[in-house]
Amino acid sequence: MTIVADRRKDAARDSEVMRFPADKPLRLDSGAELRGLEVAYKTYGALNADKSNAVLICHALTMDQYVASTHPVTGKPGWWEKAVGPGRLLDTDRHFVICANVVGGCMGTTGPASLNPATGKPYGLSFPVVTIGDMVRAQAMLVEALGIETLFAVVGGSMGGMQVLQWAADYPEKLFSAICIASTAKHSAQNIAFHEVGRQAIMADPDWRGGAYAEAGVRPEKGLGVARMGAHITYVSEDALQRKFGRGLQRDGLSWTFDADFQVEGYLRYQGSSFVDRFDANAYLYITRAMDYFDLPTRFGGQLANAFVAARDVRFCVLSITSDWLYPTRESREIVRALNAAGCRASFLEVVSDKGHDAFLLDEPQMYGALEGFLAAAGQARGLK
Amino acid sequence: MTENREDFREILRLVRPGARVLDIGCGEGALLELLAREKGADGRGLEISQANVSIALSRGLAVVQGDADRDLADYPARAFDYAILSQTLQTVRDPRAVLNELMRIAERAIVSFPNFGHWSVRWALMTKGRMPTTRSLPTPWWATPNIHLCTLRDFTDLVDELDLRVEAASALIKGKPARAMSQSRTWENWRAEQAIFLLGRREPLQAPLEDGPKDSLF
Numbered sequence: 130m131t132i133v134a135d136r137r138k139d140a141a142r143d144s145e146v147m148r149f150p151a152d153k154p155l156r157l158d159s160g161a162e163l164r165g166l167e168v169a170y171k172t173y174g175a176l177n178a179d180k181s182n183a184v185l186i187c188h189a190l191t192m193d194q195y196v197a198s199t200h201p202v203t204g205k206p207g208w209w210e211k212a213v214g215p216g217r218l219l220d221t222d223r224h225f226v227i228c229a230n231v232v233g234g235c236m237g238t239t240g241p242a243s244l245n246p247a248t249g250k251p252y253g254l255s256f257p258v259v260t261i262g263d264m265v266r267a268q269a270m271l272v273e274a275l276g277i278e279t280l281f282a283v284v285g286g287s288m289g290g291m292q293v294l295q296w297a298a299d300y301p302e303k304l305f306s307a308i309c310i311a312s313t314a315k316h317s318a319q320n321i322a323f324h325e326v327g328r329q330a331i332m333a334d335p336d337w338r339g340g341a342y343a344e345a346g347v348r349p350e351k352g353l354g355v356a357r358m359g360a361h362i363t364y365v366s367e368d369a370l371q372r373k374f375g376r377g378l379q380r381d382g383l384s385w386t387f388d389a390d391f392q393v394e395g396y397l398r399y400q401g402s403s404f405v406d407r408f409d410a411n412a413y414l415y416i417t418r419a420m421d422y423f424d425l426p427t428r429f430g431g432q433l434a435n436a437f438v439a440a441r442d443v444r445f446c447v448l449s450i451t452s453d454w455l456y457p458t459r460e461s462r463e464i465v466r467a468l469n470a471a472g473c474r475a476s477f478l479e480v481v482s483d484k485g486h487d488a489f490l491l492d493e494p495q496m497y498g499a500l501e502g503f504l505a506a507a508g509q510a511r512g513l514k
Numbered sequence: 515m516t517e518n519r520e521d522f523r524e525i526l527r528l529v530r531p532g533a534r535v536l537d538i539g540c541g542e543g544a545l546l547e548l549l550a551r552e553k554g555a556d557g558r559g560l561e562i563s564q565a566n567v568s569i570a571l572s573r574g575l576a577v578v579q580g581d582a583d584r585d586l587a588d589y590p591a592r593a594f595d596y597a598i599l600s601q602t603l604q605t606v607r608d609p610r611a612v613l614n615e616l617m618r619i620a621e622r623a624i625v626s627f628p629n630f631g632h633w634s635v636r637w638a639l640m641t642k643g644r645m646p647t648t649r650s651l652p653t654p655w656w657a658t659p660n661i662h663l664c665t666l667r668d669f670t671d672l673v674d675e676l677d678l679r680v681e682a683a684s685a686l687i688k689g690k691p692a693r694a695m696s697q698s699r700t701w702e703n704w705r706a707e708q709a710i711f712l713l714g715r716r717e718p719l720q721a722p723l724e725d726g727p728k729d730s731l732f
Binding site: 444446462465466469470471472474475476477478479481495498499501502503505506507509 | 575590
């Protein structure tokens with residue numbers, strides 16, 4: 130168990146880390162400050178001479194900066210390798226791609242598992258609650274520290290899409306284009322409800338120890354695993370789950386016990402147990418909280434369009450997925466409606482896929498076709514070679 | 515094929531260079547592409563079909579998947595110089611409301627539609643007693659997306675009722691270049707297979723270009 134914990138402790142070993150001095154704290158939406166912020170990130174490709182080809186990829190809840198490189202803990206390929214690389218959608222021969230672990234995360238960026246410089250112990254629950262806005266502010270600090278004034282594109286799906294919208298609201302002058310996939314401008318009651326179930330599962334695990342499990346040398350693996358199992362159901366469509374497993378059994382016949390008789394049970398248990406190796410339970414609490422707090426329209430006087438009035442020069446591409454019931458198409462339409470009302474240059478497509486929310490990570494030809502066209506036109510307008 | 519469409523040629527002629535254009539029912543974006551290439555227009559599209567939007571986006575166009583009957587309300591007033599409704603008016607649920615929205619969103623509207631008053635339509639109905647299938651209305655009644663067909667006279671009546679002004683009108687006959695229509699001649703309503711109208715508001719800031727007689731259109 131501790132071996133696994135150690136393996137994650139130097140999770141950032143394959144990343145670059147930007148360290149901000151204590152006199153340059155991250156100011157948080159809660160009013161608190163994070164001193165000595167560290168942001169772990171990966172880059173691919175090279176920044177061109179006029180620094181016009183930088184693309185920032187914002188990751189989803191349980192992803193990290195390893196967008197196109199082998200994950201140091203799991204040894205698996207990057208989470209969006211299909212899209213990032215030479216000759217791919219985000220062509221690293223043409224673009225300088227940046228992906229940073231979010232604040233509150235657990236892959237090298239400052240989060241609840243980091244050492245609190247004031248105490249020398251892991252933050253645990255003394256880590257301040259962070260927001261999507263805080264994540265984006267930290268990214269903006271990183272982008273600035275890398276000497277980049279404007280991003281050619283900021284791209285993200287799910288929680289990454291929320292960050293994209295936040296970028297457009299907070300730093301429109303730093304954006305040339307924005308791609309928001311399978312996301313929302315505010316978390317719904319159902320979204321919050323599912324997250325709360327996950328958090329309660331973690332906190333109900335005796336090994337959680339009020340968040341101070343690291344000092345005790347234990348981890349709330351059961352709780353985090355159950356949180357992941359519940360969440361995973363929301364990432365796939367009912368059709369996809371039915372098609373993949375149906376009522377299929379793992380063995381010949383029922384066991385007449387509570388073992389994982391059904392294939393879908395075995396699958397979920399595997400999802401849960403493999404997740405705990407690479408993710409920190411407190412980080413899961415903090416990041417889900419940040420998503421639940423996300424409510425862009427309310428921040429702009431109840432009018433989402435107000436969030437985008439300064440982003441009229443930004444080229445937006447909004448994509449939703451037909452079978453996504455976590456962030457359904459109507460939520461993307463709300464974003465598009467606001468973009469139109471604000472007079473922004475918006476494109477919107479509902480991608481046909483029966484695979485559910487996670488389709489944004491999969492090889493969906495319609496999605497890739499739309500994004501390729503969008504990026505090619507934006508690249509031409511930007512004068513990229 | 516699309517680049518040779520005479521209605522597109524005529525629309526191109528009507529649009530000012532560098533204009534902001536919203537193409538409602540833009541299909542795969544052929545007209546938007548032409549407008550960008552030949553007029554340097556800043557074009558946006560609205561299209562109901564997922565497959566068409568997918569193609570338009572892969573062409574690099576700014577197109578939103580949506581419904582003219584529902585989604586025009588999202589756009590702010592006078593956001594565009596032109597709102598184009600090419601061969602789409604007859605397919606919407608509420609043409610009157612859509613026309614109103616066009617004139618709210620844009621300074622001018624360009625509307626093209628098949629003329630149900632064309633002689634071939636009248637002839638087919640009269641001689642066969644069936645819903646006409648003609649060159650510009652090729653689909654049988656049970657499969658056509660056209661739910662609100664009208665004649666030139668019907669259309670100009672609605673234009674008057676909405677207090678709009680016809681700034682230009684041309685007739686199209688397949689395979690031939692567009693021809694300017696004389697609005698006072700009744701026979702235009704027999705002769706035009708399709709029509710393209712450039713509409714403006716009745717009380718513009720500048721003096722009207724020409725004030726045709728209101729009651730004698732077709």
